[in-house]
Amino acid sequence: MRPLEAVRMALRTIRAQKLKSFFSLIGVLIGVTFLIAVVSIVQGMNRYMVERFANTLVGANTFELRQRPSITTGEVSDSVELEWRRRPRISYADADYVRARLTTPATFAKFCEDRVSVHYEGKVAKDIFLAGTDADYFAIRNYEITAGRAFTEQEVQTAQPVLVIGSELAEKLLPNVDPVGKTVQIGGLPYRVIGVVAKQGTLFGLSLDKFAVMPFSAQGRRLICPINILDALIVRTDNPTTMQRAMDETEALMRARRGLKPWQPNNFHFETAEGALGTWKKISRILFLALPGLVAISLVVGGIVIMNIMLMAVSERTREIGIRKALGARRRDILAQFVVESATLSGAGALLGIGFGLGLAFVVKAVTPLPAAVAPWSMLVGVALGVSVGIAAGVYPATRASRLDPIVALRAE
Amino acid sequence: MSTIIRILDLAREYRMGDERIYALRGVTLDIRRNEYVAIMGPSGSGKSTMMNLLGCLDTPTAGEYWLNGEEVSRLSDDALARVRNREIGFVFQTFNLLPRATALQNVELPLVYAGVRARDRRDRAVAALERVGLGHRLEHRPNELSGGQRQRVAIARALVNQPSILLADEPTGNLDSVTSEEIMRVFADLHAAGQTVIMVTHESDIAAHAERAVVLRDGRVESDRLTRGAAA
Structure with missing residues (x-):
């Protein structure tokens, strides 16, 4: 057959x-x-x-120098948590030190963030992520400006109270008007909206467009970080190889700056897209x-x-x-x-x-x-x-x- | 005329527990090519055993069976399957068609096991069905056919591989007398065309269609004679 x-x-x-x-x-x-x-x-x-997830939170070819991990998934034991808290925080001086000595070409942004409320003509938008940062932040994050403009290095140096806002914040707080040129209040201080960032979409169903970005030097910085203290120094390079090199260099610089002996572990943390995926990979x-x-x-x-x-x-x-x-x-x-x-x-x-x-x-x-x-x-x-x-x-x-x-x-x- | 079947002292015994049952106790028989033989006998005479042995469905415990020049009594299962496929065409009392297959597919079945290619198979199966007068019923399933038609499909299936012998087991047992006559006419035509036909039956008026009647009793040949039909 x-x-x-x-x-x-x-x-x-x-x-x-x-x-x-x-x-x-x-x-x-x-x-x-x-x-x-x-x-x-x-x-x-x-x-x-x-x-x-990873690229939204950290970004490709980007690492963040932080005091401690900001993205944690799963249980963190008390002793680890205690060790994290005892670490010195990242200061403006740390950031400038690294920036000045890093030989690998890179883009830098000082970064601080917290949740605030934004007010406009009696309306209020709560739970807005307010970032205080450098002008290069927009390039690092690949933010596209759909209306107005981003702030400049000069505006950072002169601590201008200007604000670039996310698209959802623009729609909710300033509907039916051109947000550019309007003045909103954060923590009782007035900020002029100079630009709107293109829609970023959602992550796990949460909007990524409820944010505002201001120069880290602006007056309201005390709302998000103590003076002279940063949440992170964000460093971006061109490709994964240079990123690794920049990270290694930064590690060496920070260890030297903080006087760590060879047997002592790092008392700072690098956040990368790769690292943020650790738990998920598990x-x-x-x-x-x-x-x-x-x-x-x-x-x-x-x-x-x-x-x-x-x-x-x-x-x-x-x-x-x-x-x-x-x-x-x-x-x-x-x-x-x-x-x-x-x-x-x-x-x-x-x-x-x-x-x-x-x-x-x-x-x-x-x-x-x-x-x-x-x-x-x-x-x-x-x-x-x-x-x-x-x-x-x-x-x-x-x-x-x-x-x-x-x-x-x-x-x- | 040449001998197509030669049986020498063929015996078959069964064991049932400690008991031995002798179904055939030494049968010697020659059947020539183009003979039309009826094998008769009351129940228990050994005619079913004879039918199974002749059809290579079973092997004897003693004796020889030469079929078309080949000694087949000691062959393996698969070798017997090949002999059944090439040398023997079965026609059963209960037709034994595959219920879900069409007439054509039923007739093609022996050719499937012979390894014939699909196109040749169809041509040959159609020819076989036309030969039994069912050229217009190719795509009918058994339950769409009358008893007589079903038996004709079975005959076409038996013939399709051009076997040495057509072996029919009570071929009219499930048919009325008119249809029985019809089937007997088909057998007579095939015989007239040169086909060797062996028919196992207990009905003497059916056996009368054959030209020779072998009567078994208690596992032995009781009589072997020409029938009145052959004399006429």
Whole structure:
């Protein structure tokens, strides 16, 4: 018998018993659905974390010199927290020291941030992130100015009370007017809005457009940082190699400046996009480790179900087997027929599973801010697993079928 | 005329627990090419065992069976399958068609196991169905056909590989008398065209269509004679 013949036969049988076939492949279907959906979601999450989360919070080719990590995920023990608090803070002088001595070309911005309320003609916008920083901050953050302009180095040096605001703040606080030129109050001090930043979108559903940026030297700086103290010195270079070099240099400069002995650990912290992903990477590794287990369990269950269905099929179709044998089917023909039938059944389950998995991934994509990144390899793995499970589950029933005595089989009801 | 079947002292015994049952106790028989033989006998006479042995569905415990020049009584399962595929066309009392397959697909089945290519298969299956007068029922399934038509499909299936012998087991057992006559006419036509036909039956009026009747009793040949039909 030709191999294709067995597939054709199997498809004919499966088509004749659609509902039964569907139920028998549910296990495999669930397993592969799992595989595809989890891989898609984790990969989508991964991309989201890299592209949005890390790059939004820190940015590509950028590091922040800080007293302590600002992005922490998971538990921080009391002793670690205490050690962090004891560290000296980053001062203006630290920033200027590093800036003056760093040989790697880089862009710098002093940075301070806190949440404030912004007032305009009796209206108030709460929970606005107010950043005090340098003129280069806009370049470091890739902020595009849609109206007005960013502030200049000169305005920083002369501590001008000017403000560049996020698009959502502009819409909420200054609707239906041109925000540029309007004066708003922060902490009782007047600031002139000189520019609006293009919409940044959301992160985990939170708006990234509720912010305002002012020169770090402006009067209101005491609202966000003590005088002479910074949350961070932000440093950006052209590419990952120079960034690493700049970071190494900064580390050496800071250790020298603070007089740290070789055995003493750093009493400052570098925040990078990479570092911010640390915890997420741990989570996704766990998911990927757990995934084979989850998939394996449903595939084993699916395989057992298919084996039982095939055993039932063999006993139901004993007479058919007898007829085939009488007409010249050899053992291996019957074996092939049932193994292929089982593999086809299971393979169909895998294909349906891929469909369901993709569907699930796209539902997640539609109802959450997470993208779904479908991994082609996961589909190949899904089909391969499905077919393998089918073959494995089919061998025993098929062997039984192939060993039937044709005389006995022909007499079966 | 040449001998197509030669059976020498063929015996088949079964064990049931400690007991031994002798279904055939040494049968010697020659059947020539283009003979039309009825094998008869009451139940328990060994005619079913004879049918299974002749059809290579079973192997004897003693004796020799030469089919078309080949000793087939000691062959392996797969070798027997090949012999069944090439040398024997079965027609059963209960038709034994695959219920979900069309007439054409049923008739193609022996060719599938013979490894014939799909296009050749179809041509040959159509020719076989036309030969039994069912050229217009190719795509019908067994449950859409009458009993007589089903048996014709089975005959077409038996013939499609041009076997040495057509082996029919009570071919009219499930048919009314009019349809039975019809099937007997098909057998007569095939025989007239040169086909060797062996028919196992317990009905003497059906056996009368054959030219030779072998009667078994208690696992032995009781009589072997020409029928009235052959004399006429």
